Amino acid sequence: MKDIIITLIIIAVKTAVYFGVLLLHVAYATYFERKVIGHIQMRLGPMIVGPHGLLQPIADMVKLVFKEDIIPAQVHKAIFSIAPFISLVAGLTTFSVIPVNQGWYIADVNVSLLLVLGIAGIGTYGIILAGWSSNSKYAFFGGLRSAAQMISYEVALGLSIVGVILLAESFNLNEIVQKQQEYWYGMFLFPQFLAYFIFLVAMFAETNRTPFDLPEAESELVAGYFVEYSGMRFALFYLAEYVAMFCMSSLATICFWGGWTIPPILVKAWPWLANIPGIVWFLLKVYFHIFLFYWIRGTVPRYRYDQLMAIGWKVLVPLALLNIVVTSIIKYIIS
Amino acid sequence: MTVKEILNKALMIEILKGMQLTFKRLVSKAVTIQYPFEKRKIWPGFRGRHAFVRDPFTGKDKCIGCMTCARVCPARCITIKREKIDNKMVTTEYKIDASRCIFCGYCVEACPTCALVLTEEYEYSAYSRDEFIFDTEKLLKNWDDFVKKWPEETYFNKFWQPPGIDPNRWPKTKKDQTPIPLRGEALIKAQEQKQSQAQKEEKSETSNS
Numbered sequence: 001m002k003d004i005i006i007t008l009i010i011i012a013v014k015t016a017v018y019f020g021v022l023l024l025h026v027a028y029a030t031y032f033e034r035k036v037i038g039h040i041q042m043r044l045g046p047m048i049v050g051p052h053g054l055l056q057p058i059a060d061m062v063k064l065v066f067k068e069d070i071i072p073a074q075v076h077k078a079i080f081s082i083a084p085f086i087s088l089v090a091g092l093t094t095f096s097v098i099p100v101n102q103g104w105y106i107a108d109v110n111v112s113l114l115l116v117l118g119i120a121g122i123g124t125y126g127i128i129l130a131g132w133s134s135n136s137k138y139a140f141f142g143g144l145r146s147a148a149q150m151i152s153y154e155v156a157l158g159l160s161i162v163g164v165i166l167l168a169e170s171f172n173l174n175e176i177v178q179k180q181q182e183y184w185y186g187m188f189l190f191p192q193f194l195a196y197f198i199f200l201v202a203m204f205a206e207t208n209r210t211p212f213d214l215p216e217a218e219s220e221l222v223a224g225y226f227v228e229y230s231g232m233r234f235a236l237f238y239l240a241e242y243v244a245m246f247c248m249s250s251l252a253t254i255c256f257w258g259g260w261t262i263p264p265i266l267v268k269a270w271p272w273l274a275n276i277p278g279i280v281w282f283l284l285k286v287y288f289h290i291f292l293f294y295w296i297r298g299t300v301p302r303y304r305y306d307q308l309m310a311i312g313w314k315v316l317v318p319l320a321l322l323n324i325v326v327t328s329i330i331k332y333i334i335s
Numbered sequence: 336m337t338v339k340e341i342l343n344k345a346l347m348i349e350i351l352k353g354m355q356l357t358f359k360r361l362v363s364k365a366v367t368i369q370y371p372f373e374k375r376k377i378w379p380g381f382r383g384r385h386a387f388v389r390d391p392f393t394g395k396d397k398c399i400g401c402m403t404c405a406r407v408c409p410a411r412c413i414t415i416k417r418e419k420i421d422n423k424m425v426t427t428e429y430k431i432d433a434s435r436c437i438f439c440g441y442c443v444e445a446c447p448t449c450a451l452v453l454t455e456e457y458e459y460s461a462y463s464r465d466e467f468i469f470d471t472e473k474l475l476k477n478w479d480d481f482v483k484k485w486p487e488e489t490y491f492n493k494f495w496q497p498p499g500i501d502p503n504r505w506p507k508t509k510k511d512q513t514p515i516p517l518r519g520e521a522l523i524k525a526q527e528q529k530q531s532q533a534q535k536e537e538k539s540e541t542s543n544s
Binding site: 044 | 350353354356357358360361362363364365366367369
């Protein structure tokens with residue numbers, strides 16, 4: 001009994017620290033985004049609050065928390081109030097199995113990759129329910145689009161990872177990272193470049209980011225599924241989106257970039273690289289993907305709805321299937 | 336489709352080109368001017384808040400009530416009332432409605448005595464419309480504010496000599512206008528000159544009597 005309580009306390013502390021740090025990263029991801037987008041447009045981004053606007057996320061948070069939480073009269077109140085929490089909780093839960101360093105994780109699940117994909121899919125429910133319960137045309141369309149988009153791109157996302165699973169022979173994220181160390185190049189990025197490309201595109205669609213941000217297309221749907229939301233609930237949706245971005249970036253890092261490790265060939269060439277803690281590499285790789293999100297948001301305009309569907313079903317899914325077939329054949333021949 | 340086009344599409348050349356451009360912009364310097372903290376340089380000929388030039392020697396404005404500015408104003412925002420006192424024209428009321436002004440600067444160009452100017456001051460937002468109706472007092476105060484704010488020892492004649500117009504075509508009054516000193520050494524020198532002149536006149540007057 002005593003052991004159980006102690007383990008529970010350890011897990012609780014671990015979770016609190018892990019998610020505290022994660023949410024801090026998420027808060028500053030918004031700052032990072034505004035800076036990157038600003039500089040791409042030759043602006044400066046936030047500059048007033050704190051030195052170089054460093055306290056801007058905190059100011060935003062305080063503002064959103066103290067804003068009035070308006071629940072419109074025509075909405076389905078229960079679902080309307082629950083929807084943002086579904087999104088956020090789904091986003092945060094995926095992080096419970098994502099290892100950020102050697103042995104730095106909350107839970108080591110055997111099928112963690114499947115768990116991440118499954119829970120990330122649940123996040124869509126939050127969006128759909130929010131859109132539906134809002135009783136508004138724009139929100140409804142946002143929700144519908146989100147549902148269609150998620151279904152089509154979840155397929156491509158799942159199929160693109162199958163190549164990695166074939167090579168790693170495991171669903172466990174820790175084992176996937178360790179498996180990559182057995183090759184001299186240390187990353188599945190090289191044999192699985194096609195899968196990585198598909199994963200990247202599907203990643204953008206999964207997190208509703210530009211160029212696939214149809215569920216929240218400002219120019220046509222005002223804000224999409226969260227038009228009717230305000231105050232803290234609105235902030236939760238935002239938070240969920242950024243957590244999802246971090247989740248997908250971490251997944252890409254772990255599956256294709258070797259997680260917290262660096263290629264053995266580099267360590268051989270410069271042995272001092274091995275002294276740098278793994279979390280640094282992990283964060284660098286994750287922030288590269290986060291930067292990629294912003295960079296593409298600053299470059300590529302939004303796709304049309306039919307183009308989105310065509311890319312998903314006519315390009316990505318066949319390519320992913322081709323990748324699986326080729327990978328399996330090569331793996332069979334080699335082994 | 337040719338092979339090249341297919342390759343272009345498959346490798347997303349266009350998108351990569353776009354991303355290259357945005358990355359170049361990302362690392363280049365931002366063009367933002369952080370307005371309340373840093374301000375743009377004001378170019379000569381800028382037309383800002385209206386002011387009456389305060390003659391440093393008499394302490395009054397130089398308006399003679401000729402009505403030229405009111406006549407030339409396309410927005411009809413200048414109202415002048417004048418009276419003949421002792422066979423001399425005196426303006427009793429001079430009003431500019433700055434909220435209707437279009438800042439064309441015609442009034443300044445037309446003014447024969449160079450009494451009215453448009454200063455370089457542009458931050459004068461207010462909470463009521465009444466504050467934008469400038470009468471003589473307010474116009475003189477605007478001038479004082481302007482002189483206080485711009486610390487250079489400048490001669491304030493660049494505003495009433497319209498740029499871009501051949502100086503030969505200026506009216507005679509504009510051509511003859513000598514620059515008036517605003518502040519600093521130039522003003523002190525001018526005042527001393529004036530004083531010594533006045534003293535001389537007094538002396539000659541006393542000696543005459």
